[in-house]
Amino acid sequence: MTVLNVEVDAREAGFDAARLQRIDAHFARYVDDGRLPGWLIEVSRAGRIVHLSTYGWRDVEAQAPLTPDTLFRIYSMTKPITAVAAMMLYEQGAFELKDPVSRWIPAFADIRVYRSGPALKPVTEPVREPVRIWHLLTHTAGLTYGFHHTHPVDALYRAAGFEWGMPPDLDLAACCDVWAGLPLLFQPGAEWNYSVASDVLGRVIEVISGLTLDRFFTERIFQPLGMTDTRFWVTGEDRARLAALYSPQPDTGRAVRNDALDRFAGPQPRCCPGGDGLVSTAADYHRFAQMLLRGGELDGVRLLSPRTVRYMTQNHLPGGADLERLGRPLFAETTFDGAGFGLGFSVMLNPAANKVLCSPGEFAWGGAASTAFWVDPAEEITVLLFTQLFPSSTYSLRPQLRQLVYQALVD
Numbered sequence: 001m002t003v004l005n006v007e008v009d010a011r012e013a014g015f016d017a018a019r020l021q022r023i024d025a026h027f028a029r030y031v032d033d034g035r036l037p038g039w040l041i042e043v044s045r046a047g048r049i050v051h052l053s054t055y056g057w058r059d060v061e062a063q064a065p066l067t068p069d070t071l072f073r074i075y076s077m078t079k080p081i082t083a084v085a086a087m088m089l090y091e092q093g094a095f096e097l098k099d100p101v102s103r104w105i106p107a108f109a110d111i112r113v114y115r116s117g118p119a120l121k122p123v124t125e126p127v128r129e130p131v132r133i134w135h136l137l138t139h140t141a142g143l144t145y146g147f148h149h150t151h152p153v154d155a156l157y158r159a160a161g162f163e164w165g166m167p168p169d170l171d172l173a174a175c176c177d178v179w180a181g182l183p184l185l186f187q188p189g190a191e192w193n194y195s196v197a198s199d200v201l202g203r204v205i206e207v208i209s210g211l212t213l214d215r216f217f218t219e220r221i222f223q224p225l226g227m228t229d230t231r232f233w234v235t236g237e238d239r240a241r242l243a244a245l246y247s248p249q250p251d252t253g254r255a256v257r258n259d260a261l262d263r264f265a266g267p268q269p270r271c272c273p274g275g276d277g278l279v280s281t282a283a284d285y286h287r288f289a290q291m292l293l294r295g296g297e298l299d300g301v302r303l304l305s306p307r308t309v310r311y312m313t314q315n316h317l318p319g320g321a322d323l324e325r326l327g328r329p330l331f332a333e334t335t336f337d338g339a340g341f342g343l344g345f346s347v348m349l350n351p352a353a354n355k356v357l358c359s360p361g362e363f364a365w366g367g368a369a370s371t372a373f374w375v376d377p378a379e380e381i382t383v384l385l386f387t388q389l390f391p392s393s394t395y396s397l398r399p400q401l402r403q404l405v406y407q408a409l410v411d
Contacts, residue, residue: 001228002283004068008048014411015043015050023404024053027397031056034254035395036370037246038066039387040282043405046380047290058243061257068282071234071242072386073262075276075367079198081288082274083137083344085205085216087308094208097137100130101200104207105173107180108200113142114183119155124183135188136201137343138316140326142184143195150328156182162196164261166271172213175271176203185328189318192327192341202274214272224301225291227284232272234279242279243388245369255389276368282386285373289382292363293375313363313377315340315347322349356399357406372398379409 010017023041030036038056042049058066089095095103102109108131112124135141146157147164160178161167170178179200185193202213209216214232222230234242245262246255269277287298296304304312317326323336323346338353339346345363348354364374370389375382385401392398 001069002226002281002287004042004049004052004283004286006049006052008045008050010050010408013045013048013050015045015408016410019408019410020051022408023051023401024055026400026404028055030395030397034252035248036387036389037244037255039385040066040068040070041386041401042282042286042384044286044290044382047293049286058241060244060246060255064240066243069229069241070386071229071238071279071281072371072388073243073245073367073369074278074280074285074371075369076198077280077285077365077367077371077373078274078276078278080292080344080365081217081221081278082198082202082205082213083312084288084292084303085213085221085274086133086137086201087312087343088220088303089205089208091304091308095133095204097132097134099133101133101136101141101204102130104204105176105180105200107177111180112183113187114151114153114185117152119152119159122152122156122183127184128187129189131184131188133201133204134316134343136197136204138192138341139195139197140189140192140318141195141197141200142186142188142190142193143179143197143200144185144193145195148194148328151185153183153185166269166273168270170271172199172203172206172271172273175273176200192317192323194327196273196275198275198344199273202272205274212272213274217278221288221303222284224303225287225298227280227287230278230280230284232277232279233268245388245390247390248394258390261390282384285384285386286382289373289375289384293377293380293382312343313345313347313361313375314342315349316342322353357403366392366398368392370394370397372401374402381405381409 040054043051058064115123115125117123131141146162148154247258249256291298295306296309338350340349348362359376359378362376366372370392372385
């Protein structure tokens with residue numbers, strides 16, 4: 001187990017120490033008034049941790065404090081790991097980005113597209129081009145999530161047992177076959193919609209590699225990087241380190257325990273999804289972020305080439321559009337003006353349009369329990385926010401953290 005520690009003086013790293021303390025003072029109020037159970041925030045520059053703080057509780061009811069070794073459900077922060085895994089296979093020549101997904105998942109050969117009508121009787125049409133690997137990496141495949149509640153196809157996903165999680169009797173291969181039997185929201189490549197695309201990509205990784213996704217992650221990414229606490233399920237003594245999950249009470253906004261959605265503190269699941277399945281620690285995800293900042297290498301272990309990482313963190317949306325223009329109604333606590341999407345990450349194109357202090361070229365993503373990370377190559381900064389409040393759209397935690405980190409950078 002790796003535990004984080006501050007590694008460099010704030011002034012040496014180009015930060016004002018007093019201004020960094022504004023981060024803790026601001027976010028402490030969320031715990032003090034009951035809106036968050038607790039949090040961990042980590043800021044590093046040029047590979048060295050300059051700010052590390054924890055506040056509040058891992059488990060409010062048990063009065064167990066949140067500590068640096070706490071395990072968190074990272075939900076969609078699984079997606080960048082799946083994207084890295086896929087691009088590792090890409091670098092081996094296993095596929096081309098334009099390859100149709102049906103090459104590895106035959107059920108996608110006959111997929112259709114929603115045109116009109118209610119969920120009970122949708123009218124569909126054939127796809128004009130196949131769903132391709134790059135569509136999965138960019139969420140432009142036309143797939144969706146049942147939890148969106150904005151479209152008749154979302155209702156079809158819920159009816160099939162897909163809202164927050166997978167039916168317990170299905171493995172990843174079976175899930176993909178079900179999704180392929182449901183209509184797409186739009187023609188592949190036409191729009192952006194947050195979806196099970198990363199889960200489908202995880203199945204492609206399984207077929208190509210001959211390994212289950214959890215084995216591929218462990219053998220090819222986690223063990224080489226020393227990410228010893230990142231996994232798809234939590235057992236034994238480690239359950240005591242797993243933070244409880246909370247949601248806001250509708251009338252007061254106070255965080256109340258939400259055990260109903262907790263699918264992680266149990267036995268090995270039948271399906272290990274590439275979109276939202278992992279539990280991790282701040283120390284582990286810090287190593288993953290550092291690998292990305294260093295162009296695919298960390299401590300002598302290279303997962304990707306620098307050019308591949310730069311390629312992944314360009315905007316790949318059709319026509320160079322941003323998410324606000326190309327995306328279906330979005331799910332986050334902020335707008336996506338000026339933000340594009342690469343191969344597994346959001347990519348900041350225009351901070352002025354986004355109205356949040358940050359750098360062009362920053363790439364990032366977050367999870368449904370309000371976790372988040374970003375990598376800023378221009379300033380050599382990585383930042384982690386770990387908490388357990390579901391859903392992530394409850395408060396503007398991520399943009400607030402950005403403005404507080406960058407106001408403290410004074411070099």
